[in-house]
Amino acid sequence: MSSSTVLRRTGGALLALILSMANFVFAESDHHLPFSELKIAEPVTHFSDTQACVEPEDEMRRNHMEYILHQRDETVHDGIRTRQYALEECINCHATKDTTTGEFIRVEDDRHFCASCHIYAAVKIDCFQCHADVPVRASIQDKLQSGMNPHDKMNNEKNLSADTLELLTSKGKFNE
Amino acid sequence: MSDTDQTTVSRREFLSKTSTATAAASIAPGVFLTSAAKAKPADTAVTADNRWGILIDTHKCADGCNSCVSACEEENGWGGSDNSEHESNDEQKSQWIRKVELKHKQTGHVTTLPVMCQHCETAPCVDVCPTGASFKREDGIVLVDKHICIGCRYCMMACPYKARSFIHEDLKDQKPWAPRGKGTVESCTMCVHRVDEDGTPACVEACDSENHQAMIFGDLNDENSIISQQLKEHGGKEIRADLGLNTGVRYRGL
Numbered sequence: 001m002s003s004s005t006v007l008r009r010t011g012g013a014l015l016a017l018i019l020s021m022a023n024f025v026f027a028e029s030d031h032h033l034p035f036s037e038l039k040i041a042e043p044v045t046h047f048s049d050t051q052a053c054v055e056p057e058d059e060m061r062r063n064h065m066e067y068i069l070h071q072r073d074e075t076v077h078d079g080i081r082t083r084q085y086a087l088e089e090c091i092n093c094h095a096t097k098d099t100t101t102g103e104f105i106r107v108e109d110d111r112h113f114c115a116s117c118h119i120y121a122a123v124k125i126d127c128f129q130c131h132a133d134v135p136v137r138a139s140i141q142d143k144l145q146s147g148m149n150p151h152d153k154m155n156n157e158k159n160l161s162a163d164t165l166e167l168l169t170s171k172g173k174f175n176e
Numbered sequence: 177m178s179d180t181d182q183t184t185v186s187r188r189e190f191l192s193k194t195s196t197a198t199a200a201a202s203i204a205p206g207v208f209l210t211s212a213a214k215a216k217p218a219d220t221a222v223t224a225d226n227r228w229g230i231l232i233d234t235h236k237c238a239d240g241c242n243s244c245v246s247a248c249e250e251e252n253g254w255g256g257s258d259n260s261e262h263e264s265n266d267e268q269k270s271q272w273i274r275k276v277e278l279k280h281k282q283t284g285h286v287t288t289l290p291v292m293c294q295h296c297e298t299a300p301c302v303d304v305c306p307t308g309a310s311f312k313r314e315d316g317i318v319l320v321d322k323h324i325c326i327g328c329r330y331c332m333m334a335c336p337y338k339a340r341s342f343i344h345e346d347l348k349d350q351k352p353w354a355p356r357g358k359g360t361v362e363s364c365t366m367c368v369h370r371v372d373e374d375g376t377p378a379c380v381e382a383c384d385s386e387n388h389q390a391m392i393f394g395d396l397n398d399e400n401s402i403i404s405q406q407l408k409e410h411g412g413k414e415i416r417a418d419l420g421l422n423t424g425v426r427y428r429g430l
Contacts, residue, residue: 072323073323076319076321077311077321078221078313078314079222079313079315079371079372080218080219080221081218081369081373082218082219083218088352091352129347130322130347130350130355130356130357130360131350131355132349132350132352132355136351136352137352137353
């Protein structure tokens with residue numbers, strides 16, 4: 001009997017000690033759980049009924065990697081340079097600018113279109129170790145070059161945003 | 177079909193002969209010609225009907241001129257213009273194309289020439305690659321598929337021309353048309369992104385705009401192309417012809 005009581009008492013004392021220590025730790029961090037400070041960015045939606053992606057939204061959400069993978073092999077090995085599923089066009093279309101600085105948001109930032117989902121889903125991508133994560137050259141030149149409209153469901157002439165227009169007229173490689 | 181081909185040939189002639197073409201002027205024909213006939217539609221795979229090559233006339237290659245190298249740096253985002261390799265030393269930094277100076281010991285005659293990937297038909301780098309990342313396209317351009325390159329650097333050891341480089345550090349702000357990144361091997365792509373859109377490699381364009389016209393780009397399989405005619409008339413040597421690699425880059429005056 002005595003041994004179990006001692007054990008229980010010792011256990012109770014230990015538990016109390018641990019709890020008080022834990023309390024102390026929590027008190028130090030303003031009673032927040034350690035994870036509560038972690039910001040988890042919700043995925044951002046950049047398309048609407050008027051501005052469609054190259055494939056339906058649900059298809060793109062699930063299978064965008066298949067399209068990019070397919071296109072990548074065709075481009076590297078066979079020189080097929082259609083713009084429809086080109087990663088560069090994804091970036092040209094989905095790039096977002098920081099509202100305060102006016103600079104394009106880089107992929108390290110969780111507001112970047114690709115990063116917003118991939119950080120949320122904890123799926124690491126290595127595309128941007130080599131590929132540009134922000135628009136570099138004016139995409140309309142490539143549409144002219146390839147003779148194909150990358151977003152077949154969009155009327156690009158009418159739907160160009162102010163940012164895209166600025167990019168096309170001032171920052172395009174071929175417009176310098 | 178013949179109409180298309182003739183248009184293509186005349187465009188290449190035009191580009192290589194327009195010595196006074198400034199950067200802006202050389203863009204204009206590129207844009208203009210998109211509405212005219214193209215050699216290859218964007219959705220068609222390259223075929224073995226073409227074999228792209230460059231003929232370099234070392235007599236015309238000027239001593240001290242470095243414009244082909246700087247044009248390549250600018251176009252593909254390596255070296256000085258980009259300067260993104262901060263951690264690498266000069267031995268480690270990428271070098272897609274270099275100027276080589278040869279001095280004849282007896283006569284003292286100096287020859288300068290650009291050396292880059294020679295785009296061999298039987299490329300040693302392709303032979304040794306364990307993953308198939310180093311490959312030759314149907315049209316003879318030798319490339320690295322960086323998606324499957326594991327960075328073993330066997331190809332660098334195998335290449336007799338020291339044409340390949342390895343990237344040792346994280347890079348930022350690469351050109352979208354020339355992706356390059358840490359842990360992969362890279363080399364001259366013969367400006368494959370330009371060639372696929374019926375363009376001319378940046379080095380050749382730069383040499384023309386310097387008015388040296390030491391480099392001719394064209395289709396070795398097309399007997400009517402300027403490069404084929406020049407090769408027929410004057411011949412062209414391979415560097416290390418003894419290796420029997422049948423290179424796509426040929427030299428005159430060596």
